[in-house]
Amino acid sequence: MRLPGTMRVNHLGHLEIGGCDTVELAxxxxxxxxxxxxxxxxxxxxxxxxAFVRHGLRGEVIYAGKALLNKAVCRIIAQEGLSLDxxxxxxxxxxxxxxxxxxxxxxxxNNKSEEExxxxxxxxxxxxxxxxxxxxxxxxxxxxxxxxxxGVYLRITPGVEAHTHTYIRTGQRDSKFGFDLVGSVALEATxxxxxxPHINLVGFHCHIGSQIFDVESFKVATEVMLDFAASVxxxxxxxxxxxxxxxxxxxxxxxxxxxxEPEQFVxxxxxxxxxxxxxxxxxEPKILIEPGRSIVGEAGTTxxxxxxxxxxxxxxxxxxxxxxxxxxxxxxxxxxxxxxVVANRVHAPADRVVSVAGKCCESGDMLIWDLxxxxxxxxxxxxxxxTGAYTYSMAGNYNRxxxxxxxxxxxxxxxxxxxxxxxxxxxxxxxxxxxxxxxxHLADQRAxx
Numbered sequence: 400m401r402l403p404g405t406m407r408v409n410h411l412g413h414l415e416i417g418g419c420d421t422v423e424l425a426x427x428x429x430x431x432x433x434x435x436x437x438x439x440x441x442x443x444x445x446x447x448x449x450a451f452v453r454h455g456l457r458g459e460v461i462y463a464g465k466a467l468l469n470k471a472v473c474r475i476i477a478q479e480g481l482s483l484d485x486x487x488x489x490x491x492x493x494x495x496x497x498x499x500x501x502x503x504x505x506x507x508x509n510n511k512s513e514e515e516x517x518x519x520x521x522x523x524x525x526x527x528x529x530x531x532x533x534x535x536x537x538x539x540x541x542x543x544x545x546x547x548x549x550g551v552y553l554r555i556t557p558g559v560e561a562h563t564h565t566y567i568r569t570g571q572r573d574s575k576f577g578f579d580l581v582g583s584v585a586l587e588a589t590x591x592x593x594x595x596p597h598i599n600l601v602g603f604h605c606h607i608g609s610q611i612f613d614v615e616s617f618k619v620a621t622e623v624m625l626d627f628a629a630s631v632x633x634x635x636x637x638x639x640x641x642x643x644x645x646x647x648x649x650x651x652x653x654x655x656x657x658x659x660e661p662e663q664f665v666x667x668x669x670x671x672x673x674x675x676x677x678x679x680x681x682x683e684p685k686i687l688i689e690p691g692r693s694i695v696g697e698a699g700t701t702x703x704x705x706x707x708x709x710x711x712x713x714x715x716x717x718x719x720x721x722x723x724x725x726x727x728x729x730x731x732x733x734x735x736x737x738x739x740v741v742a743n744r745v746h747a748p749a750d751r752v753v754s755v756a757g758k759c760c761e762s763g764d765m766l767i768w769d770l771x772x773x774x775x776x777x778x779x780x781x782x783x784x785x786t787g788a789y790t791y792s793m794a795g796n797y798n799r800x801x802x803x804x805x806x807x808x809x810x811x812x813x814x815x816x817x818x819x820x821x822x823x824x825x826x827x828x829x830x831x832x833x834x835x836x837x838x839x840h841l842a843d844q845r846a847x848x
Contacts, residue, residue: 403651403697403784404439405808414742414782416700417808421742424813425702425780428804431722432702433791433817437475437809439698440787443661444479447690450665456672456686461505463646463691464490466788471807471816472695473497482525484689488515495522505643505689507554509576513537520545528552528604528643530577535592542597552604552643553578553592555585557623559607559616577605580627589631600637602684603628606645609692612657614664618671620644625675632681639684644668646689650696652785653736658693692788699787701727701803702742705779706758716753718775723757724764725800727783727790731763739770742780747773755781759798791817799825 402408405417414421417436425432447460461482464473468485473494476483482503485491494504501523508515509530516538519527529535529551542549554577578585592600607620621644628639649658668686676683703720710716729735739755741747749771757764766783775781794802801820806813 404436408745412744412746414740414745418811419808419813421702421782422780424806425704428806428815429819430702430704431726431803433803433805434700434702435787435805435807436698437807440475440695441479443694444481446661448480450662454665454669456665456669458686461687461689462694463689465792466691467695467792468493469817470497473499488518491518491522513541516541520547520549526550526552528554530554532588532591535588535598539595539597548597548599550599550601551592552602553588554604555580555624555627557605557607557620559620559623585627586631586634589637590635593635593637602639602641602643604643604645607647609647610649611647612649612659614659614667617644618667621668621671622675625679625681629679629681638682641687642684643687643689646691648690648693650693650785653738696788697785699785699790701783701786701790703781703783705775705777705781708775717756718753719756719758720781721758723759723766724761725759725797726794726803727766727786728793729789730766737767737783737785739767739781739783741772741775742782744773749773796825801825
């Protein structure tokens with residue numbers, strides 16, 4: 400089995416990440432536990448930046464914060480010279496609280512509230528990615544009130560369908576995101592943006608989906624976007640200065656996955672951009688991309704402790720762990736696939752096939768179907784691989800489960816970067832109306848009768 404990043408098996412037969420024994424991490428911090436390989440995150444950031452330099456692209460790499468965002472991740476991304484995209488007031492607040500430079504923040508979202516737009520203007524975010532005419536005019540009015548001019552991209556729906564799960568395809572026509580190219584919708588939005596005094600339209604944005612392995616989808620989207628830019632230039636005289644081609648690059652979750660390397664992705668984009676601008680006689684715009692999953696996905700591992708084991712003769716063996724859909728809903732939501740190893744016995748013969756179940760009160764709370772492992776015992780530590788993206792960021796408190804802790808590991812050092820929630824945290828924001836707050840012995844006996 401291929402182990403990503405700094406993973407290795409130590410002399411005890413235990414899985415190590417960043418020089419830290421995962422069995423010891425489970426003992427020290429408890430499980431479920433999110434473990435982040437800092438060195439791998441930094442390596443992926445550098446691969447993207449270096450690819451831009453190699454291919455002579457004038458551009459910018461923007462980390463897609465929705466994949467995984469907390470203060471520590473913000474600091475790493477900032478140190479590696481990447482910009483950051485946020486999609487909510489909460490993500491923006493986290494970035495600013497971490498000291499992330501607002502002039503390197505791009506604000507996405509298909510329904511930003513007035514409060515969120517004000518927040519972005521007050522913080523001085525670099526670009527707003529506008530998704531609707533409603534937002535465009537609201538932003539113009541708020542910028543006028545603030546005495547500012549907002550830098551804007553219009554999000555365009557290019558009509559390119561990536562080969563991925565329906566819920567994570569965003570570039571096809573039938574999407575909640577962006578301005579459609581059909582029927583001159585996008586062109587009309589462009590004209591309105593150019594006419595508004597407190598909007599500075601600098602470019603266009605698109606995003607065709609997530610967990611994509613096929614570079615051709617990105618090349619087609621680039622061609623479509625440059626075709627549109629050329630038509631806008633002819634119609635309005637607006638010359639595209641910046642083109643944000645989004646993200647969506649896939650990672651390896653299971654052995655059959657064949658993800659693109661950053662070098663392959665950037666090389667294909669460089670070729671598509673230069674072909675397009677030559678064909679239309681356009682000036683070459685600044686190119687931006689938004690990798691998220693491909694930066695943090697394989698850097699994340701979730702540690703679980705094995706509990707109950709149920710054998711259904713002739714059908715399957717269920718192995719229950721102390722996590723589940725509350726801390727990783729992707730399997731239930733997208734039918735996402737993962738693999739795992741037994742962290743305390745990595746090299747033991749994998750002669751059993753089991754299905755890993757979560758502890759939520761749902762039949763669909765499954766984490767891995769048909770995983771080949773050694774014979775398991777309660778107390779074994781299971782390490783599920785490639786969980787860095789869209790696990791913590793999508794986690795909740797279903798069944799009143801406290802969300803797990805997160806540690807950052809590097810060169811033998813493990814640092815807590817997200818504390819484990821407690822039961823007290825779960826009731827912190829509960830409010831009892833006065834009429835329900837009477838002592839139990841004063842309960843209304845009529846209700847019992």
